[in-house]
Amino acid sequence: MSSVAWRLLGVLLLCVVLALSSSAFLTVGNLLNVLRQASLIFLIAAGLTFVILSAGLDLSIGANLGLSACLAAAAIKATGSISIGIAAGVACGTTIGILNGLLITTLRLPPFIAIYGMLWMVYGINYWAMAGNTIYGFPESFRVIGSGYFMGIPIPVLLMVLCLIVGSVFTRYTTWGHEIYAIGANPEVARLSGIPVRRRLIMVYTLSGAMSGLAGIVYLARLNSAEAGIGEPLLLPAIAAVLIGGTSLFGGVGSLSGALIGAVILTLVLNGMNLLTISGNWQPLITGVILLLAAGIDTVARKWNESRA
């Protein structure tokens, strides 16, 4: 069984436990609810997956999402045009992504440091611009992106499925996609075999930035408000979603479907604790234990396979 399959088994086990302990869990409404919540994490985790596959790390996603959402909010309020707002948000995210890529490849800075610097600059700009204010109250036609339905399915979930399909085809069946894996596995070998490493790295950070910008738009539409700190709590869950899904922090191994599984596990934990109304004092501990179990199932399974061989 592949690593993704073992993790899927983990998700199913978690679902069985929740279905047995809460009658509200296994309903169409709640499952769509879980998927919609997971889609918000997935959108940023998807962009991050490309970066981690190339053995990099994009720490600026939360800050980027915040600035993109605030910029989009200000643009919608100033012009009254939803499309200008969306364009501004995605353009902002993409620009930050390109800057990240250039910092890493041109200045040859270690990705962690370059992007850590970028993270503070983006926060700084956003804190200064927003000065503690909140922009809120958007037209219904914009808010459908976050809270609307199409044929009974929440729109963020449709966006998630679209990104999953396009992204998976890209990583699995295109040369560029294969090159990301190759760079992550061994950048030196990749370079020697003629892969334009620099350009591909700029591409993955740009993709990550663009996805943060897009996620910022969906968050804005979902929350109907933007404040400077909106992305702050999302960075670690996004990284966790990618890694729980089996993508290696050292690059070259992993997939977008893994990120989806990671996002669903994170969401299920909160959903389950809320449905069972577990006291806030116990929630962090239980979250930790379940995450370790979910991530550990793969290792245990592999050990077991080896011992039988």
Add this chain to the structure above:
Amino acid sequence: MTGGKVDPGESEILNGMERNLLMNISIRMTSILMVLALFLVSCTKPHVENSGKTGGESIAVFTKNQTNPYFQTVRLGAENAARQMNAAVVQYIPTVSDSITEQLSEIEDAIIKRPGAVVFIPVNSKAMIPGIEKLNAAGIPVVNVTDRVLGGQIVSFMGCDETKLAVNTGRFLLQKMNGRGNVVILEGRGGSENSVNRVAGYRKALEEFPNVKLLASQPADFQRVQALQVTENLLQSYPQIDGILAANDSMALGAIEALDAARRKSLVVGINGTLEAIDAIKAGKLLATGDCDGFRHGCLGTMAAVRHLRNLPVPKEFIFSLTVIDSTNYAGMDVPYEQRMCPKWESIVKDK
């Protein structure tokens, strides 16, 4: 605003004041775009600002973070008061929200710069005691506002009774429910004293209404995103939720978004009296918000610090009055803080 594409309900809310604020943000956002386009981003230390006046006393103002609108109102109040009294304000804000280590090192920075006095909101009531002791040792007087520091020497504490604030706000909601029905509580961040006190206040109010059932009390970390998701989850397991008691306004507004998307109705209350909450009250979405007015904390804290330096009397402790803001009494509370003026010291602090 071109108006055409904005639905009329939204643009009605946009009064002149808010438009000003938005204009401000838009101008700043446009300049960001230009900076981004030029790829010339320079890193500035955004949190040290001088209000410009010199010659007067220098007051160092310590707040918890740059993200919560409440602390922004405290800072604006402090700057307004300093301007009125011809003093100068230097703001100290941790870049990592609520960071204990960062606030401690900011205290050390401030001691080197030797302000006349300090207006202090601790990120943590116990962990900041050593910081206060350092200020004491340096001979810099401290006025403690909003959250009480549980040690060290202070000139004055000026704050509000968070538990009572939640009792009053909770009682208001429960009365509107005619003392009957199901409620849930949205707690703040685990371990935060504000959250503990406010939740205790809500529970105390619930004790007065035996026919109201508390279905669940769940943490949402004072954050809008979390509150949205927690409320969505609770709506799945409880078909009938009549009231939601949120420990701050951000969570109350997140809960309202969840209710709207699920086409469900509940009465919702929050705490802090933010402008956004007041607009939600106007729009009929939020029932009420408990308010202790951070702007006044900034005003009076700074005034107390300056008064102390000018040898004028300052009370050892001052507890602010509380208001539960609802659709009947929001008038005057919906003015942007940039355009508000600090009240006169004598009109608030009566000599005993």
